[in-house]
Amino acid sequence: MSKTQNISKKQNGVAFLFLSPWIVGFLVFTLGPMLGSLYLSFTDYDLFSAPTWAGLENYAKLGSDPRYLTSLKVTLNYVLFSVPLKLGFALFIALILNRGLRGLGFYRSVFYLPSLLGGSVAVALMWRQIFSYDGIINQFLWSWFGYDAPSWITNPDYALSTLVLLAAWQFGAPMVIFLAGLKQIPQDMYDAAAIDGARPVQQFFYVTVPLLTPIIFFNFVMQTIGAFQAFTPSYIISDGTGGPADSTLFYTLYLYEQAFTNFEMGYASAIAWVLVAIIGLATMVSFLSAKYWVHYGDEG
Amino acid sequence: MTTTETHNMTSDINRITERSKARSKLITHGLLILFALIMLYPLVWLAVSSLKPSNIIFSDTSIIPRHFEWQNYTHGWAGVAAPFKVFFANSFVIAIIAVIGNVLSCSFVAYAFARLDFSFKKPLFALMMMTIMLPMHASLIPQYILFNWLGWVNTILPIVTPKFLAVEAFFVFLMIQFIRGIPRELDEAAAIDGAGPIRIFFSIILPLLTPALVTTAVFTFLWTYEDFLTPLIYLTSIENYTVPQGLRLLQASRGAGTWGAMLAMSLLSLVPMFIIFFIFQRKLIDGIATTGLKG
The missing domain is CATH 1.20.5 (Single alpha-helices involved in coiled-coils or other helix-helix interfaces)
Known part of the structure; x- marks a missing residue:
């Protein structure tokens, strides 16, 4: 048998040797636990005594658990406001930076830095100080406008907004992706549009936007999935409580509380599965909507 | 005129x-x-x-x-129940082991997907790509039950073991993309010289994969270093705490004089991230731009 035949043949033995870490990891840390938590979501389980079958009880309980419903509402609000704000900033700055300015690398690095640090406890603590009653924001409002502002962090009407702002502050990562996408748009497209008499504004709406829709779509899906799972900022800014008055009780924070403070493992599993379902649904709807507004390749 | x-x-x-x-x-x-x-x-x-x-x-x-x-720095460094040098040491040990795990396991798996031919390749690849989008919360609780049953709670094992099993699939994806850019002629030449897939991987692919390995290492380090939820769940005694947990401890202790200490330690905790950012900013930005990592 010749060498070429050897290469074209399936190499199952050696391939699965290389694949083995992932296969074990997938079975033990992803698929197994997912099925496990699906089973647990139909049980009562406190980690210390054996799980007892509870049928749909956990899921039924969700509808009448006011704190759960609050956490769902808070999280939906957070996603609804933080994702468009963050992507809006990202796109706006990327468009400005893409106009052949000097110092692009410098600006890109500066704007990217917050999204690298933003998920850390240190930044959340910093944010808490900045928006506290005697924080720097209120110092400015007082000394410049004489306005005695409330404590943003401890006021249930504003606490979530500070978290939305913290998310928007981290617009750098999607901005970098937008910039990469903008660079992919060939100059001839603009030249052709200009020859057809398209003004810059028209070029933006008929060339830039359509060709950028796949990137907008990608960023939208990834940021939405990420926003649903945010945990650290809510935990740190609310001191682990989701307060004030549950106004920053993120979905994942309530999940954490049920699982690791109350040891309601069955109930927490149901909460987790509903999150998977919500994220799955949001992703599916995005993909279904994509064919109406996302332009791929030549069909443009 | x-x-x-x-x-x-x-x-x-x-x-x-x-x-x-x-x-x-x-x-x-x-x-x-x-x-x-x-x-x-x-x-x-x-x-x-x-x-x-x-x-x-x-x-x-x-x-x-x-x-x-x-x-502020001396007070903060002394910490509440344990000095910050303990937290920094714990964080660095965990992050470095995590880097080794991800670099090794993800490069093995990426090589198989990018270069080898095997049964069920397409469905397995699709499955792996799906796990990128999967929220970790779906598997969080049974994982905890598993690690608790193994007696691993309050050790670093629940945090680092998954990294040796290529659980973070986007790094596999990043490397697959990179390997696809390496000319196949190199593999074929080595194969003609009698090298098998294992030798080709170690002597040709792995050295050429270095840029993607560095990107993986840098992101793994940063994300593991700043992760709060996983240590919060698994590391229960103060001497095992990581830096984010140490900061949370300072926040919870809440003496009137601890504001300064807390801010000082917050800044100090960001210093390693700043340093890595300044050294590897191009790699980080390219990594995000080419694969759309979350950053």
Whole structure:
């Protein structure tokens, strides 16, 4: 048998040797636990005594658990406001930076830095100080406008907004992706549009936007999935409580509380599965909507 | 109107548009720099405040501290129940082991997907890509039950073991993309010389994969270092805490004099991330741009 035949043949033995870490990891840390938590979501389980079958009880309980419903509402609000704000900033700055300015690398690095640090406890603590009653924001409002502002962090009407702002502050990562996408748009497209008499504004709406829709779509899906799972900022800014008055009780924070403070493992599993379902649904709807507004390749 | 006059006029117009273009560029730069300053202001505030006495952090808004209050750092470093050097050591050990795990396991798996032919390749690849989008919360609770049953809670094993099993699939994806860019002729030449897939991987692919390995290493380090939820769940005694948990401990202890210490340690905890950012900023930005990692 010749060498070429050897290469074209399936190499199952050696391939699965290389694949083995992932296969074990997938079975033990992803698929197994997912099925496990699906089973647990139909049980009562406190980690210390054996799980007892509870049928749909956990899921039924969700509808009448006011704190759960609050956490769902808070999280939906957070996603609804933080994702468009963050992507809006990202796109706006990327468009400005893409106009052949000097110092692009410098600006890109500066704007990217917050999204690298933003998920850390240190930044959340910093944010808490900045928006506290005697924080720097209120110092400015007082000394410049004489306005005695409330404590943003401890006021249930504003606490979530500070978290939305913290998310928007981290617009750098999607901005970098937008910039990469903008660079992919060939100059001839603009030249052709200009020859057809398209003004810059028209070029933006008929060339830039359509060709950028796949990137907008990608960023939208990834940021939405990420926003649903945010945990650290809510935990740190609310001191682990989701307060004030549950106004920053993120979905994942309530999940954490049920699982690791109350040891309601069955109930927490149901909460987790509903999150998977919500994220799955949001992703599916995005993909279904994509064919109406996302332009791929030549069909443009 | 003679041609020279027309010519003069157009060149005048050109000069004017040139000048207005230059002016608009200048304005854009000015606005961008202003915006950059606003973006960075919180971090500057953190750095300055960490050097002010706790009782005037909020009353004194000046950007330049009147005198440097190094006590915030010494107090913070001493910590509440354990010194911060313990937390830093724990964080670094975990992050470095995680880097080794991800670099090894993800490169093995990526090689198989990018270069080898095997049964069920397409469905397995699709499955792996799906796990990128899967929320970790779906598997969180049974994982905890599993690690608890193994007696691994309050050790670093629940945090680092999954990294040796290529659980973070986007790094596998990053490497697959990179390996696809390596010319196949290199593999084929080695195969003709009698090298099998294992030798090809170690002597050809792995060395050429270095840039992707560095990107993986840097992101793994940063994300593991700043992760809060996983240590919060698994590391229960203070001597095992990581830096984010140490900061949370300072926050929870809440003495009137601890503001300064907390801000000082917050800033200190960001220093390793700053350093990595300055060294690897190109790699980080390219990594995000080419694969859309979350950053």
